[in-house]
Amino acid sequence: MSSTNTTCTGVSAWILPVQDAACGLPNTGNGSSIMDKCCGVADVSKYNDDCGLYCLAQGQNVGDLLSCIEDAGATPGQFFCSGNQTATATAAVPSSTGGSDDDDDENDDPSSTSDSDEAEPTETDNAGVRLGQPVSKTGLGVLAMLFCSALLGVAA
Structure with a gap:
């Protein structure tokens, strides 16, 4: 089991x-059922070698998705989101009828511009990660040091 923990x-x-705009949590315990319940119309996806789960804030904003994950019993400090509390995902909501590769074409359709305008994240609330900002290597290094320090503090 230690090799699995090291990987994750x-x-x-x-x-x-x-x-x-999305939220994620570790793929442990009841994480999958929490995400299935809270993600609504958005697909739940695995990442980081199946160690984590995430979904886009589609059909709801980040704040609502975050509240649902927390209310569903996710451990505080393990779940996280990107985007401000009022942001919604810019990606198109998965179609239950079409399911084709033409989803990108639908975003270019002039009749769907009002839908895509509603899905753009708002930038009035700065509480959260600003979308589209590159993460510097220095920032990742600091984050890694904080994470490792916290991990070593818990293990000690």
Whole structure:
């Protein structure tokens, strides 16, 4: 089991693989059922070698998704989100009828511009990670040091 724990630690566990409004938590315990319950129309995806789960804030804002994850029993400090509390994902909501590769074309359709405007994250609330900002190597290093310090503090 120690090899599994080593694989599922580190900075990459705290970095979502998308630059969109989303929330994630470790793929342990009842994490999968929490995400299935709270993500609604959004697909739940695994990342970091199946160590983490995340979904986009589609059909709801980050604040609502975060509240649901917390209310569903996720351990505080293990779940996290990107985007401010009022942000929603810019990616198109998965279609239950089409399911084709033409989803990108639907975003270019002039008749769908009002839908895509509603899905853009708002920038009036700065509480959270600002989308589209690159993460510096120095910032990742500091985050890694903080994470390792916290991990060693718990293990001691």
